[in-house]
Amino acid sequence: MKKCCLNCAFCVHYKKKTIQNGLQLYNQDTATILSSEERILAFTDNFEFIGREIKSQKLWENEYYQKLDNLKKGVYNHIIGGPTVLDLLEKEEHYRGHFPLTSEFGMSPRPSAPDVDYLACWHDLWNSQNKEIELCSLKKKSKCLFFYPYTRKGNKSFKGCEKEREALLDLKHFNITNTLVIAGIIISIIISFW
DSSP states (O other), rough: OOGGGGGBBBEEEEOOOOOTTEEEEEEEEEEEEEOHHHHHHHHHTOOOOTTTTHHHHHHHHHHHHHHHHHHHHHHHHHHHHHHHHHHHHHHHHTTTTSOTTTTTTTTTOOOOOSSSEEEEEETTTTEEESHHHHHHHSSSSOOOOOOGGGGGGGTTTTTHHHHHHHHHHHHHHHOOOOHHHHHHHHHHHHHHOO
């Protein structure tokens, strides 16, 4: 397996949404490991899974505002009637930003979407905001201190992966240190016999 970001368990799909509950704001964050299908798409430079909900929400909003614009231009006057149109426009003005005319336009409710949607390294070594150049570089071989193959993740949490990665690094350092010490002893014995 090539040692690159897309093959790493710490390459996660991160979504953040700020939710207002009364006067309080709180963040709803999710960080999920990329699925096998998403990894396959990413290796073919297809990152359309990033921001899919945001794009869907924008399309819905564009449709809503187009219908609102048509309402203002009088396109619906013959269907709804002039005075009713004025009431609807007043309702829209009063509840601006909350899409109050959704049912009048025969639209489904506004799709939910996160505020932020991107790929992120668990250790925040990189943070891509869907910039195509950066995203395409994720499949290049890289030297990363935090690499841990996603195939080893299994059911472990990210913290479990991190502990196992640290244990493997400690074992590697232990073996290197012992090898160097033994090599040093052997070299000093050989030198002492010369």
